Amino acid sequence: MSNPTDFFLDSAKPSLLVVDDEPDFAELVEAVAEEVGYDVTVVTDPMRFPLAYRRDIDVIVLDLSMPDLDGIELIRFLAENRGSSALILVSGFDNHILEAARLLAHGHKLPVIAALQKPVNLAQLKEILQTSSRKQAAPLSQSRDRPTEDDLREALANSQFQAYYQPKVSLIDHHVTGFEALARWSHPDKGMIPPGIFIPIAEECGLIDELTSTILSHAFHECGRWARADMAAKVAVNMSARVLTDLSLPERLLDLSRENGIAPASVVIELTEGAVAERLTTLLDILTRIRMKGFMLSIDDFGTGYSSLSRIHSLPFNELKIDQSFVREAPTSHEARSIVETTVDLGRKLGMRLVAEGIENQECWDLLESLGSNEAQGYFIAKPMPAEAVLDWRLDWDKRHV
Known part of the structure; x- marks a missing residue:
């Protein structure tokens, strides 16, 4: 079994830390993770977690119920230390505890890729880790230094940011309906830096508006290129709550x-549910005018924020994206499936299009199709791709599925 001094001996591999006071379970997780390709460290004494933790760990498997220092306290520690590791929460408690912990982590802006009830299905855990391993990819390990504000300013000045595009597909006729533009930072020395690292920095130092403008420019340009190639599709761009204070935003988009x-109806502006919970008066001004100019509005990560249904009803959205954490677990979790079913029913009754993100296998696809989601997005369809790969991918998809 590894120990905290053995971190990252092979920097080409993603790293995983298991924090669980049950040695037998910790060893099982270690074996599964090593089989997938992770460098694994195990901590069975939660009091040692602050010593073992490093901010460059890719994934943490965290038990919520441990003596002396429980998982909720460790989530708080990660938030206070500005952690960005992806979390897999595990617990012998019921799923209501797991969901509460997931919501807490989300409130602290900590990414949660799964919440699993013990006894854990090891095949399911392996699939989750395989998916996460692809997303954490080796380029992330090329440099673990946190970028600075100066790095970010230099990257914006030197056009190091680009948009990658992940397709959205109709669950009804399998046609490609659009692509979500996702910000990617290709650093000349540090490799690919994930958005979970650079977006918070951009928000902190006041550069999020410039970064958003860069991605919007890329996205609108590509959307026009698709139309000229007779492969018209919508493009979606996610916006930070920090950008939604600019009253000139509707005019900029137009x-x-x-x-x-391109027609405004070809563009979907996505907002996280957390953004919806803030500054209602300003949001109503900006979002209503965006819709009046013909653009689409989507609630992203629905079900993970704190907004009330009345607030969502009062804002002019016409699309709802079901959070991937619920979609991914819906085939095996009664609670997650119930949330997905309720969300689909709610969206349908509100006259909104429904997009299920996080479709990563045939089982998820079949379930969301049967429940009535309009569109799907996820690794089962395709992972995000550079702009130059989109048209060839689209031709191949249409040939095989339409």
């Missing part, structure tokens, strides 16, 4: 659509 020769 100018971009005109410059690139």
Whole structure:
């Protein structure tokens, strides 16, 4: 069994830390993770976690119920230390405890890729780790230094940011309906830096508006290129709550659509549910005018935030994205499936299009199709791709599925 001094001997591999006071279970997780390709460290004494923890760990498997220092306290520790590791929460408690812990972590802006009830299905854990391993990819390990504000300013000045595009597909006829533009930072020395690291920095140092403008420019340009190639599709861009204070945003979006020769209806502006919970008066002003100019509005990560249904009803959304954490677990978790079913029913009754994100296998696809989701997005369809790969991918998809 590894120990905290053995971290990252093979820097080409993603790293995983198991924190669980049950040695037998910890060893099982270690074996599964090593089989997938992780460098694994195990901590069975939670009091040693602060010594073992490093901010460059990719994934932490965290038991919620441990003596002396429980998982909730460790989530608080990660939040206070600005952690960005992806979490897999495990517990022998009921799923209501797991969901509460997931919501707490989300409130602290900590990514949770799964919440699993003990006894854990090891095949399910392996699939989750395989998916996470692909997303954590080796380029992330090329440099573990946290980028600085100066790095970010230099990257913006030197066009190091680009948009990758992940397709959205109709669950009804399998046609490609659009692509979500996702920010990627290709650093010349540090490799690919994930958005979970650079977006919080951009928000902190006041550069999120410039970064958003860069991704919007890329996205609108590509949307116009698809239309000119007779492969018209919508493009979606996620916006930070920090950007939703600019009253000129509707005009900026309209100018971009005109410059690139695309209809506003070809663009979907996605907002996280957390953003919806803030500054209702300003949001109503900006979002209503965005919709009036013909753009689409989508609630992203629905079910993970704190907004009330009345607030969502009062804002002019016409699309709802079901959070991937619920979608991924819906085939095996009664609670997750119930949340997905309720969300689909709610969206349908509100007249909103429904997009299920996090579709990562045939089982998830079949379930969301049967429940009535309109669209699907996830690794089962395709992982995010650079702009130059989109048209070839689209031709191949249409040939095989339409």
